[in-house]
Amino acid sequence: MQEISVNEALRIGKTGAGLRFVVPFYLTFMLAGVITFTLSISFYLFFISFPVGILLSYYFTTRYLYQWQIWAFRHVRNVHELKLKAQKWGLIPGREGRIFPPTAYEELMLQSLKGKFSQPDIVPDDSRVPAVFEIYYSRNYNRFELISWSFGFVGTTWVIIAFISQNQLQGDIVIQVFLGGTWLTTLFFTIENFIQLRTTEPVIRLTPEGIQIKRKSFTKAEVKEIDISDGKEVLSLKFHATKIPYPIEIADLDVDVNTLVEIAEVFVRRWQK
Numbered sequence: 001m002q003e004i005s006v007n008e009a010l011r012i013g014k015t016g017a018g019l020r021f022v023v024p025f026y027l028t029f030m031l032a033g034v035i036t037f038t039l040s041i042s043f044y045l046f047f048i049s050f051p052v053g054i055l056l057s058y059y060f061t062t063r064y065l066y067q068w069q070i071w072a073f074r075h076v077r078n079v080h081e082l083k084l085k086a087q088k089w090g091l092i093p094g095r096e097g098r099i100f101p102p103t104a105y106e107e108l109m110l111q112s113l114k115g116k117f118s119q120p121d122i123v124p125d126d127s128r129v130p131a132v133f134e135i136y137y138s139r140n141y142n143r144f145e146l147i148s149w150s151f152g153f154v155g156t157t158w159v160i161i162a163f164i165s166q167n168q169l170q171g172d173i174v175i176q177v178f179l180g181g182t183w184l185t186t187l188f189f190t191i192e193n194f195i196q197l198r199t200t201e202p203v204i205r206l207t208p209e210g211i212q213i214k215r216k217s218f219t220k221a222e223v224k225e226i227d228i229s230d231g232k233e234v235l236s237l238k239f240h241a242t243k244i245p246y247p248i249e250i251a252d253l254d255v256d257v258n259t260l261v262e263i264a265e266v267f268v269r270r271w272q273k
Contacts, residue, residue, distance in 0.1 A: 003076065010082070010085055013068045013089075017068070020060040024056040025054060028056055029050065033049075059100055065093055070113065073110075077122060078122065079121070081121050129267075132207050133263055133267070135206075136202050138251075149193060156179065156182050157183065163179070203253060208220075208270065213248070223268070223271065224268075226267070
C-alpha cells in the first residue's frame with residue numbers, strides 16, 4: 001500500500017469536502033429556481049430549497065469525510081499528526097451534535113484503524129531549516145501598501161480641502177464623519193507601512209531557545225504550538241493552557257503562510273525533543 005504525506009492527505013480532504021458542500025447546495029438551489037419559474041409553482045419552493053440544499057450539502061460532506069478518514073489513516077504513516085491537523089481544519093466530524101453518524105460499516109472500519117495509533121509518528125528533522133531563522137517585513141509589499149495608502153491619504157485630504165473651500169461640510173454630519181474616518185484610516189496605514197518599511201529588525205526570530213516576536217520573547221518550554229489562525233492569517237502562540245493571538249498579518253512578512261507553517265512545525269518539534 002503506497003503511503004502519502006500528511007499534507008497531501010489534507011489537501012485531498014479539503015478539496016473533496018469543499019466540492020461536496022458547494023455542488024449539492026447550488027444544484028438544489030438552481031433546480032428549485034428552474035422549477036419555480038418555468039412551472040409557475042409557488043415561490044415558497046425557492047426559499048425552501050435554501051435549507052434543503054444546506055442539509056444535503058452537510059449530508060454528502062459528512063459521508064465523504066468518514067470515507068476520507070478511513071482512506072487517509074490507511075495511507076498516512078504519521079496518523080497522530082494527521083488527526084491533529086484534520087481536527088484543526090474541521091475534517092473530522094465531531095461526535096457531539098452531529099446529525100449524520102457513521103454507518104455500521106464506517107464505524108467498524110474506523111475502529112479497525114485504531115491499532116495504527118499505538119505507534120509513534122516518525123518525524124525526521126528538516127536539515128534545510130537553519131538553527132536560527134529570522135523573518136522580516138516584506139519590502140515589496142510594504143512599498144506597494146505605502147504608495148496605495150499615501151495616494152488615498154492625499155486624495156482624501158484634497159477632497160476635504162475642496163469641500164471646506166466651498167463650505168459644503170457645514171451641517172452635513174454624515175459626510176463629515178465619512179471623510180474624517182477615511183482621512184484617519186489612510187493616515188494610520190500610511191504611517192504604519194512607513195514604519196514597517198524602515199524596520200530593520202526581524203519581526204519573528206526562531207532559535208533553539210525559543211521564539212521572539214517583535215520585542216517579546218518566549219522560551220521553548222513555554223510554547224506548545226505555533227498556530228496560524230484559519231482564514232485570518234494571524235500568528236498565534238499556543239501555551240499549555242492558553243492561546244495568545246498576535247496582530248501580525250502574514251501578508252506583511254517575507255514568507256508565505258505555507259512556508260511559515262512548515263518552519264514553525266520544525267522548530268516546535270526541535271523544542272519538544
